[in-house]
Amino acid sequence: MALQINGKHVDLDDATRLLDYLGRLGVDPRSVAVEHNGEIVERDRYGEITLRAGDVVEIVRMVGGGVCRHGGGRPPPWNPLRKDLLEAPGRWHAGCRPE
Structure with missing residues (x-):
């Protein structure tokens, strides 16, 4: 039995409950x-x-946020004159942006 899971072709022996598949x-x-x-x-x-x-199935794992590169886990205080901080590639991680 062919279906697509997360964009990949998957073969299962027969119909399977989603909960059982996640368990496998x-x-x-x-x-x-x-x-x-x-x-x-x-x-x-x-x-x-x-x-x-x-069937077409997408399974997305929940992931917690990271920390900012400047350390301390919090972004530096927002300063509108420091736009260079926003434009620096790779400066910010998910969840780390000016307050």
């Missing part, structure tokens, strides 16, 4: 968001969804 992958269902055939699946419905031939 060793994925904690509380740490992912799932889109099944274009619709976001509520976490409490993972056990109700059955993966079938032709």
Whole structure:
């Protein structure tokens, strides 16, 4: 049975519950968001969804934010005169932007 998961072709022996598939992958269902055939699946419905031939599934793992390169885990105080800080490539990490 062929389907697409995260953009890759996957073959399963037969129809499989989404929750069981996540278990096979060793994925904690509380740490992912799932889109099944274009619709976001509520976490409490993972056990109700059955993966079938032709399905398209996206599984996205939740990841916490990082720290800023300047250290201390917080961005420097916002200074509108220091626009160079915003324009420096790679200066900011996810979640680290001027206050």
